[in-house]
């Protein structure tokens with residue numbers, strides 16, 4: 001019996017049916033060729049050791065939801081375990097594949113891997129369709145329009161895209177016709193059930209603040225877009241980093257995994273703003289999305305964007321390796337309650353407010369601990385539900401004043417900053433429960449509390465909660481001097497290079 005050949009759509013950071021042109025191309029092709037459509041997702045067999053448990057759960061939920069949604073349109077998700085470079089060529093043979101579609105990634109390692117796979121496809125005469133669909137704009141076109149140079153400022157980026165019309169059609173994935181052969185629904189082969197080895201029970205899956213998946217993403221988007229006045233008044237600096245419930249949308253994990261199309265978000269925002277008085281970029285909600293576009297363009301155009309060395313936009317700063325500091329910071333044991341509360345929220349829930357990220361990133365790097373932004377970015381990669389290669393690296397460079405932002409003498413105070421929006425320290429009391437009974441006067445600086453107050457509050461500093469890791473008032477001044485020296489050296493090196 002001759003086997004029916006297959007068309008593959010390889011899902012990666014596009015875990016959705018809506019606005020997925022690459023998926024639509026695969027469906028059309030399978031129908032035209034009267035072949036089987038096989039939507040696949042390739043899982044690294046070691047993924048459980050590579051990403052944090054919260055992100056793994058988000059991924060698992062997103063894949064389950066994707067499978068359910070695909071079944072509604074007459075297909076299903078095939079889960080493939082292994083290294084794509086090894087397992088895809090085998091599948092190409094087994095399933096007689098001549099056509100594959102996928103979304104363009106920009107993470108440097110994934111780009112390298114895709115190059116290898118594309119070569120294999122070329123050798124096997126397999127047609128590859130790649131779509132830039134993770135961003136509103138095509139970053140390659142923006143770079144081309146700027147003569148290959150990356151826009152180094154947000155304003156420059158906005159001026160580059162100001163005349164670019166964003167196509168307003170949002171692809172809606174249709175029911176797949178019978179011309180396209182249905183895959184074997186009952187076969188357990190490569191079924192979603194292979195992910196049961198992740199060991200999430202129903203209680204685990206229900207017990208999370210931000211469940212993954214396209215269905216949840218669209219619901220969340222609809223909820224926020226229905227608050228028209230809130231959207232139009234949105235100004236990022238006026239949102240609170242330490243409110244108990246999030247003061248921004250928390251759409252980021254859905255956008256990062258591609259459960260929500262950034263283009264759909266863009267059009268919904270435009271619809272809401274239309275005819276209403278509204279805030280503007282950089283502080284508006286649309287402006288937030290443009291920050292994402294900015295970092296994507298920078299990431300796509302810069303070699304070694306996630307590293308300091310060999311990265312042309314990144315100032316070289318002599319950070320010091322300090323495992324002890326890094327661990328204390330990552331575990332929320334610095335002795336600075338605001339910093340610790342943020343890091344514990346991150347570890348528990350996988351999401352923290354943008355300004356909370358500012359606080360802890362500045363503290364780890366130029367503010368207090370003088371540890372490299374690359375080390376901090378790795379911790380974020382583990383814990384963040386919304387981890388994104390370019391946004392993480394770009395924002396870490398910003399906060400450490402390594403690129404895009406240069407006012408290194410402006411340092412966040414781990415005491416004063418949080419107080420502005422939460423005088424009573426309710427946020428700290430939630431995430432650092434040891435300090436729950438501290439009077440508001442000492443909640444940000446518990447080391448200042450007299451022994452009697454510490455005893456009454458049931459938390460002795462140095463025993464039940466750590467002493468502060470450094471003296472912020474002293475070290476941040478020393479660090480400003482170090483930054484000053486690094487900037488000076490960098491300037492001299494650049495001048496020398498220009499002379500040569």
Ligand SMILES: Cc1cc2nc3c(=O)[nH]c(=O)nc-3n(C[C@H](O)[C@H](O)[C@H](O)COP(=O)(O)OP(=O)(O)OC[C@H]3O[C@@H](n4cnc5c(N)ncnc54)[C@H](O)[C@@H]3O)c2cc1C
Nearest residue numbers: 248249250251252288289291292354357386387388392395
């Ligand atoms: C050190 C550091 C690391 C970060 N790492 C990541 C990361 O790995 N992944 C990630 O998605 N965001 C990252 N951010 C950016 C930002 O903090 C989050 O996107 C934002 O807090 C997500 O919450 P939200 O969806 O409620 O944002 P909202 O304020 O509701 O904004 C809407 C959307 O705009 C985009 N956005 C908002 N702020 C930024 C920004 N500064 N840069 C780029 N895009 C933005 C996001 O897609 C977000 O979902 C990082 C910020 C810092 C300071």
